[in-house]
Amino acid sequence: ILVNGPNPHPELLLRAGLLNSIGHNLDIPGTADEAKLLFQRLLATSPSDPRANYHYGTFLAGAAKSREALPYLEKALSAGVGDAAYSIGMAYLILGDKQKALANLEAYQQHRPNDEPLAKVIDDIRNGQFKIQRSRMRDDRAR
Numbered sequence: 001i002l003v004n005g006p007n008p009h010p011e012l013l014l015r016a017g018l019l020n021s022i023g024h025n026l027d028i029p030g031t032a033d034e035a036k037l038l039f040q041r042l043l044a045t046s047p048s049d050p051r052a053n054y055h056y057g058t059f060l061a062g063a064a065k066s067r068e069a070l071p072y073l074e075k076a077l078s079a080g081v082g083d084a085a086y087s088i089g090m091a092y093l094i095l096g097d098k099q100k101a102l103a104n105l106e107a108y109q110q111h112r113p114n115d116e117p118l119a120k121v122i123d124d125i126r127n128g129q130f131k132i133q134r135s136r137m138r139d140d141r142a143r
Helices: 010-025 031-045 050-062 066-078 084-095 098-109 116-126
Strands: none
Touching: 010 031, 010 050, 031 050, 050 066, 050 084, 066 084, 084 098, 098 116
8 A cells, every 4th residue: 555656655665676576586476576566666756766776676686687687786886885786796697798797796895805705706707617507597577
């Protein structure tokens, strides 16, 4: 009721989008479409909102929509959401662009110098040891 009215509060749209994004990750039917709708409504009224762009971008990336996620993640990064660099790096890695993946992951690493798993991922990418195993993706759930 609170998000279906004509002028829902942006924070409610964001939180409802996040909740449905979690629902998508838990394979709850219909939540991917709802998350997409809620984030799009939020971005229609607040296109520069850094958190909305970041969370929508991470939702899209998690829904196997890396290419579609990049503009939102890059907008969030430009607006100061440093964590977006990690998501951008992983999106580029999924898309097969290791140079852009490394550039973004290394930028993210500047803010997380003690993150050992991240250092291993970066090292594995540099040494050609990082492999992406493709499984049946859930594209159909995040139209």
